[in-house]
Amino acid sequence: MRKIVVDTNIIFSCLLNSQGTIGDIIFNSDTAFEFYSNQYMRFEIRSHWDKLKKISKLTDLELDTAYEKMLTKFTFINEELIPQTDWEKAEKLMKNIDLDDTDFVALSRHLKGSLWTGDKHLYAGLKAKRFRSVYNTQDMLKLRNRLTK
Numbered sequence: 001m002r003k004i005v006v007d008t009n010i011i012f013s014c015l016l017n018s019q020g021t022i023g024d025i026i027f028n029s030d031t032a033f034e035f036y037s038n039q040y041m042r043f044e045i046r047s048h049w050d051k052l053k054k055i056s057k058l059t060d061l062e063l064d065t066a067y068e069k070m071l072t073k074f075t076f077i078n079e080e081l082i083p084q085t086d087w088e089k090a091e092k093l094m095k096n097i098d099l100d101d102t103d104f105v106a107l108s109r110h111l112k113g114s115l116w117t118g119d120k121h122l123y124a125g126l127k128a129k130r131f132r133s134v135y136n137t138q139d140m141l142k143l144r145n146r147l148t149k
Contacts (some may be wrong), residue, residue, distance in 0.1 A: 002147065003113030004033045004140075006074070007104045008044060010118050011037065015045070016056045018066050022118075025140050026073050031149040034125055036111060038103050039078045079103055082110045097125035116140055 013022045026035060045052070045067065053063055053072075082103075090106035091096040091099070101122055114133040117123050126134040135143065 001031075002033050003036060004135075004142070005036050005104050005111065005113055005115045007037075007101060007115065007119065007122070008041065010116055010137075011041060011045065012048070012052065013118060014054055014070055017068055019071070021137055021141065024135070025144060026070065029148075032144045035074045036107065036113065037074055037076055038107055039076045040103065042131070044134060051092070073111065076103045077107055077111075082106050084123050086110045087121045092130055093126070093131060097129075098122055105131070128145045 010022055013020070014026050017023060018027070024027040025033075049063070051059075053060065055100075058061060066093065086106045087102070090102045090109055093104055094102045098119070098121065101117075101119070102119070104115055106125070114135055115126070116135050116137075118137060120136075123134055123136050
C-alpha cells in the first residue's frame, strides 16, 4: 500500500466534485493507497467553507456530508510530529518553489510516502529538483492501474 500525502488543491477539488477523477481516486483506491494530509488542512477547509459552498453550489448539509465522507479516507497527521530534519530538508527543497507547501513535502518525507498535487508550479518545481515522489492526478491514475493489476 502506497502512502500518499494529499495537498490542499486536491482535497478542495474532491469536495467540489466528488464524482470526478480526483473523487474516483480517493474513494476507489483502498487496495492501492493510504491517504494522508496535515492536521492544519482541517482548519484550512473550514476557513474556506463559504467559498467552497459558493463554488460548488452545494448546501451546507451537502457540503458537510461530502466533507465527512472524504474524511473517512484520510489520516491527518499533526505537523509537530514531523522531525526537524524532515522540515529542514523540505524547506531546502521548497526554496524558490513555494514555501507554503513545505509542510506537505515534510510530511511526505516523514512518512516515506509520495505527494499528490494539482499545483502545476509545485509539481514542475519538485520534478526539476529531482524529487521523484511527486504525482499529479494523471500520474495517480497510472500508478493505481499499475498497483491494482
